[in-house]
Amino acid sequence: MRIGRLRDRLSLQKRDEVRDDLGGITHDWVEVTKVWAEVRGVSGRAYLSASAEQGEVTIEVLMRYRPGVEAMMRLVHLPPSGNGEIYTIQAPLPDAKRRELLCMCSTGVRK
Known part of the structure; x- marks a missing residue:
């Protein structure tokens, strides 16, 4: 993998249960x-x-x-390189040597 191609900074996020201020559980x-x-x-x-x-x-x-990347996780484009665009991971596809991970994502319509 040529390191110069990786120019975008992204935040990998998963949906998880989080405790709110009142002690209840919310999904975030x-x-x-x-x-x-x-x-x-x-x-x-x-x-x-x-x-x-x-x-x-x-x-x-x-x-x-990166192990543990699953469908329905999301990637968020971080400023200053991006504008906060959200990409929903549809299919993470590792290469045969497990050096690269190609994530097929969608943006736009949310279901």
Whole structure:
């Protein structure tokens, strides 16, 4: 892996149970770690759903291999290199030697 390609700073987050001020449990996003990665747009589409125009973009995020990255975690683009864009991981795909991790992500429509 060429280190110069990893120019985007991202926060890897997972959804977890967190105690609120009153002692109750809520579900919130918790940062696992910060990573350097390369973010590339792959495709996009626009469509009508519920009488409103929707848009969805497919993104590839390439980073060093990291165990424990799962589908439905998310990556958040950190300033100053990014604008806080949120990428939902659909499929983490490690290479055969477990040196790189290619995450297929989506942004736009949230289900």
